[in-house]
Amino acid sequence: MEKTFMTGNEAIAEAAIQAGCRHFFGYPITPQSEIPEYMSKRLPKMGGVYLQAESEVAAINMLFGAAGTGARVMTSSSSPGISLMQEGISYIAAARLPCVIVNIMRGGPGLGGIQPSQSDYFQATKGGGHGDYHLIVLAPHTLQEAVYLTMNSFDLADKYRNPVMILGDGYMGQMMEPVSFPKLTPRHTPKGWALTGAKDRPANLVKTLYLDPEALEKHNLVINQTIQKIKKEEVQVETYHTDDAEIIIAAYGTVARIAKTAIEVLRNKGLKVGLIRPITVFPFPCKIFEELADRRFLVVEMSFGQMLEDVQLSLGRKASVHFYGRTGVVPSYDEIIVEVEKLVK
Amino acid sequence: MQMQLQKVFERPRTLRPVATHYCPGCGHGIVARLIAEVIDEFGIREKTVGVAPVGCSVLLYNYLDIDMYEAAHGRAPAVATGCKRVHPDLVVFTYQGDGDFASIGTAEAVHAAARGERITTIFINNAIYGMTGGQMAPTTLIGQKTTTSPYGRTAEQAGFPIRMAELLATLDGASFIARVSVHSPKNIIQAKGAIKKAFSVQMNQQGYSMVEVLSQCPTDWRMSPAEAVKWVEEKMIPYYPLKTLKAP
Ligand SMILES: Cc1ncc(C[n+]2csc(CCOP(=O)(O)OP(=O)(O)O)c2C)c(N)n1
Numbered sequence: 001m002e003k004t005f006m007t008g009n010e011a012i013a014e015a016a017i018q019a020g021c022r023h024f025f026g027y028p029i030t031p032q033s034e035i036p037e038y039m040s041k042r043l044p045k046m047g048g049v050y051l052q053a054e055s056e057v058a059a060i061n062m063l064f065g066a067a068g069t070g071a072r073v074m075t076s077s078s079s080p081g082i083s084l085m086q087e088g089i090s091y092i093a094a095a096r097l098p099c100v101i102v103n104i105m106r107g108g109p110g111l112g113g114i115q116p117s118q119s120d121y122f123q124a125t126k127g128g129g130h131g132d133y134h135l136i137v138l139a140p141h142t143l144q145e146a147v148y149l150t151m152n153s154f155d156l157a158d159k160y161r162n163p164v165m166i167l168g169d170g171y172m173g174q175m176m177e178p179v180s181f182p183k184l185t186p187r188h189t190p191k192g193w194a195l196t197g198a199k200d201r202p203a204n205l206v207k208t209l210y211l212d213p214e215a216l217e218k219h220n221l222v223i224n225q226t227i228q229k230i231k232k233e234e235v236q237v238e239t240y241h242t243d244d245a246e247i248i249i250a251a252y253g254t255v256a257r258i259a260k261t262a263i264e265v266l267r268n269k270g271l272k273v274g275l276i277r278p279i280t281v282f283p284f285p286c287k288i289f290e291e292l293a294d295r296r297f298l299v300v301e302m303s304f305g306q307m308l309e310d311v312q313l314s315l316g317r318k319a320s321v322h323f324y325g326r327t328g329v330v331p332s333y334d335e336i337i338v339e340v341e342k343l344v345k
Numbered sequence: 346m347q348m349q350l351q352k353v354f355e356r357p358r359t360l361r362p363v364a365t366h367y368c369p370g371c372g373h374g375i376v377a378r379l380i381a382e383v384i385d386e387f388g389i390r391e392k393t394v395g396v397a398p399v400g401c402s403v404l405l406y407n408y409l410d411i412d413m414y415e416a417a418h419g420r421a422p423a424v425a426t427g428c429k430r431v432h433p434d435l436v437v438f439t440y441q442g443d444g445d446f447a448s449i450g451t452a453e454a455v456h457a458a459a460r461g462e463r464i465t466t467i468f469i470n471n472a473i474y475g476m477t478g479g480q481m482a483p484t485t486l487i488g489q490k491t492t493t494s495p496y497g498r499t500a501e502q503a504g505f506p507i508r509m510a511e512l513l514a515t516l517d518g519a520s521f522i523a524r525v526s527v528h529s530p531k532n533i534i535q536a537k538g539a540i541k542k543a544f545s546v547q548m549n550q551q552g553y554s555m556v557e558v559l560s561q562c563p564t565d566w567r568m569s570p571a572e573a574v575k576w577v578e579e580k581m582i583p584y585y586p587l588k589t590l591k592a593p
Contacts, residue, residue, distance in 0.1 A: 054455075057423075061417065061423035064427060197393065
């Protein structure tokens, strides 16, 4: 397959286009601005729409409006912008509108920095906005994987009528790699609920208000049943040298990629080290952790311990779990090697 | 001899045959009916989509038999933008209160107008936060008592009421901007004319259109419906003059 050399941001944008996304609403923020830039170049030429919103608040509500018509739509931002979108994301989840939201994480809290980070994990996986809902959260660790996951994210969103987040980081957004785009026929999901004008059918309604408490609970149960189904059917995880591993690193995204290099070096030194890499951070791959709970674990993140809590929950209280985190700074594989060696001493 | 009865008045097709939740004397129900009449007269029921955000507006979908969104507080123009950009062939309108349009949603309002978005806003200015029980709005008049301006609004403490029609009329993307009221039969007829014009501006691809409707809220103004109508005439109109500010 033909390969193209491009940045992660461009690769994600192109993958979305190839998955049938023709409408993009966004607002510039480093380190993801290449996504809106790419969309503004490509979409108008193919009969689509790129629109720069006045804010992330507006962008996510434009997405709400566009997704409500049943179109495949996407927005992207980075941490501070994603915070601003949380209200709209909650409404989108409540109205059960399929769409894709990309977060190319940078350092926080506050304005933080423009360096890569993974400190939006809680926000991404635990709901983020108000109310009982979850996003499906996909965390690629290479650009090629970002292409595959982005391409698939639209089908997933349609299938479950649930918003999907692509959770990357500034490193992944900015770096360049050759990627290929497999031929893809976007799955056609009928959307009888969409707002397209009430022609030859009863009027449709996209809503989130349920003043009757029983009606609200009934609606939330539908969302929850969807989430339970997603938990059962959509977990994706990579295990790497875990069979004989005495120490297992748990990491996702860019950090998992760095951990793989550390594992090569450590294995050459004779240390039995493996990796569990959640590809979906929601739904979280609890089962594989449960199965391997007798090993020793080192969780590594670009945060001060967020996925750590899901690992601990999956492993139970008796497990041996250690943590190494940097925030604002990308950990090097040397640092990971040092942390693993501390454990075997 | 058989008497011939001629039908001179009926419910618009677009208006559902239900009672509204609006309080006695409220202007919302009148405007809902006017919108339904305009949609019917243009014959666009099957290609019209409405967006009603948080506020007394929110249940509009119970009264209009068209595809509708419910939007977050203030965000209707952005939601309408998303819909219209995907389906330029649809007629898309927002129906927003003053807290919604002139306070929490000013950014969305101003930028939808500035972009010349092909949407129409029906803006219900009742000088108060109706749904939440009568708190001060951005359009509350100086001296007006509300539950959060219990001694009367002062400019020193809360600044000045916003004239949205005048503000938006300064924007090149805004094509039709008018202020009307629904406190008398004559004004209701004029209001309908303005709403009709606003929809036609959208359908003719002429840009953004907005009709500000001064609307009485007897419940939260703590008045009888008759007093409320008088208050619109004597207090609101002098500050919010009724006129077409801009037309293509
Ligand atoms: C983000 C957010 N803040 C506050 C509210 C509470 N709220 C509901 S309606 C409303 C005021 C509505 O007033 P207005 O827009 O003037 O419309 P009216 O009810 O008077 O027609 C407020 C503040 C909300 N729903 N969402």
